[in-house]
Amino acid sequence: MKNKEYTRRDLRTIWHPCTQMKDHESLPMIPIKKGDGVWLEDFEGNRYLDAISSWWVNLFGHSNPRINEPLKKQLDTLEHVILAGFTHEPVIELSEKLVEITPGGLNRCFYADNGSSAIEVALKMSFHYWRNIGKEKKTRFINLSNSYHGETLGALAVGDVELYKDTYAPLLMQPITVPSPDCYHRETGESCHDYSLRMFRYMEQTLEKHAEETCAVIIEPLIQCAGNMRMYDAVYLELLRKACDKYDVHLIADEIAVGFGRTGTLFACEQANISPDFMCLSKGLTGGYLPLSVVLTTDRVYQAFYDDYEKLTAFLHSHSYTGNALACRAALATLDIFDQDNVIDANKGLARHLHQSVAELENHPHVGEIRQTGMVLAIEMVKDRKTKTPYDWQERRGLKVYQHGLKEGVLLRPLGNVVYFMPPYIITPQQIDMMAETAINGIHLATKNQ
Numbered sequence: 001m002k003n004k005e006y007t008r009r010d011l012r013t014i015w016h017p018c019t020q021m022k023d024h025e026s027l028p029m030i031p032i033k034k035g036d037g038v039w040l041e042d043f044e045g046n047r048y049l050d051a052i053s054s055w056w057v058n059l060f061g062h063s064n065p066r067i068n069e070p071l072k073k074q075l076d077t078l079e080h081v082i083l084a085g086f087t088h089e090p091v092i093e094l095s096e097k098l099v100e101i102t103p104g105g106l107n108r109c110f111y112a113d114n115g116s117s118a119i120e121v122a123l124k125m126s127f128h129y130w131r132n133i134g135k136e137k138k139t140r141f142i143n144l145s146n147s148y149h150g151e152t153l154g155a156l157a158v159g160d161v162e163l164y165k166d167t168y169a170p171l172l173m174q175p176i177t178v179p180s181p182d183c184y185h186r187e188t189g190e191s192c193h194d195y196s197l198r199m200f201r202y203m204e205q206t207l208e209k210h211a212e213e214t215c216a217v218i219i220e221p222l223i224q225c226a227g228n229m230r231m232y233d234a235v236y237l238e239l240l241r242k243a244c245d246k247y248d249v250h251l252i253a254d255e256i257a258v259g260f261g262r263t264g265t266l267f268a269c270e271q272a273n274i275s276p277d278f279m280c281l282s283k284g285l286t287g288g289y290l291p292l293s294v295v296l297t298t299d300r301v302y303q304a305f306y307d308d309y310e311k312l313t314a315f316l317h318s319h320s321y322t323g324n325a326l327a328c329r330a331a332l333a334t335l336d337i338f339d340q341d342n343v344i345d346a347n348k349g350l351a352r353h354l355h356q357s358v359a360e361l362e363n364h365p366h367v368g369e370i371r372q373t374g375m376v377l378a379i380e381m382v383k384d385r386k387t388k389t390p391y392d393w394q395e396r397r398g399l400k401v402y403q404h405g406l407k408e409g410v411l412l413r414p415l416g417n418v419v420y421f422m423p424p425y426i427i428t429p430q431q432i433d434m435m436a437e438t439a440i441n442g443i444h445l446a447t448k449n450q
């Protein structure tokens, strides 16, 4: 009864993100009263295991005392202050820490307050850098097919997921799109490494042809998350770094989703041993507590903006909540947990357990692929396993898995026909088993009928 009361009130005033609101005529919404570790609890005492980290943001569970306590202290000290002309302890400490833990050469932190805004910052900064050094012909960006970088107009423009983009196409700048190295499309018998390597030739050709007019290549390292959790090999990043240097084009690494351990290393770029010119971080940055994002860049980029005021070379960008003190404190508390608990190593065991937990689906007639990179595992439901023929999107098979999950107490939120796990790192092996069993049964149910 209590749940219903909240839903009724909600539906009178709230317009939810990424939602056809009419769906809620039949799909109940779930009002959450409290969070505790991997669990979310509604107003009637039902619990849901948060298998997707509340849209990929949560790292160490809900209401974690190790983040709550420092945050409460920060609240009693300083909640927020303008970051132009002023500074504060959490933002200084966080910047020092980020410079220390990110790949070499990323020495400058520019803050915003969400992932899309970080992308806007990186795009503008790259363009503005080239303009400041007299290369005004550089005005375009190269992206990958099936990529996602957020939903504000600039970020949307450099993404390539039709569902989010096509409607708004008339409003968007035009990137130069290169076919993705996404290994789902590799030939039978071909390794992911070989496929990603082979696909690089399109990038090389595009750079060769368009370098003069190109500011930067923007990519999601290793996993195209919103693009159905499609994965590719680190060799692509290695080659891309070299090619960007060769053709004098920036490399923007969007680690908003994959950063902070999701791929098995603290940052995905580490697996290719590269440093981008810009690294965008958000989502896990605050452990899933508060909105914050940051763009890290090099001294070289920074210096191209550093001059007398009259030269008008300063970077022109700001958000009201830039570098919010509470958000920075949550980020520091999150990074402390990484240090104290040796999280990256501990996750290796969890990743192995994730892999084993869905092994029985390996030969399922409607599973086209099970793929995994670190702490992200995805299961692609298909109409035909051999030909990888997809189900019609109108059938909404993923939604059936979602509904089954809720019934069984697991928050799964498939992307189309792709069921995936991206859990908080405090999940236990037993909880993984429960999550996997629910997903497996959901997949059986959703693929039962032709």
Ligand SMILES: *Cc1c(COP(=O)(O)O)cnc(C)c1O
Binding pocket: 114, 115, 116, 117, 119, 148, 149, 150, 151, 220, 225, 226, 254, 255, 256, 257, 258, 282, 283
């Ligand atoms: C979520 C996401 C974004 C956008 O972040 P928001 O905070 O939702 O604006 C950008 N890039 C990637 C790779 C993401 O997963």
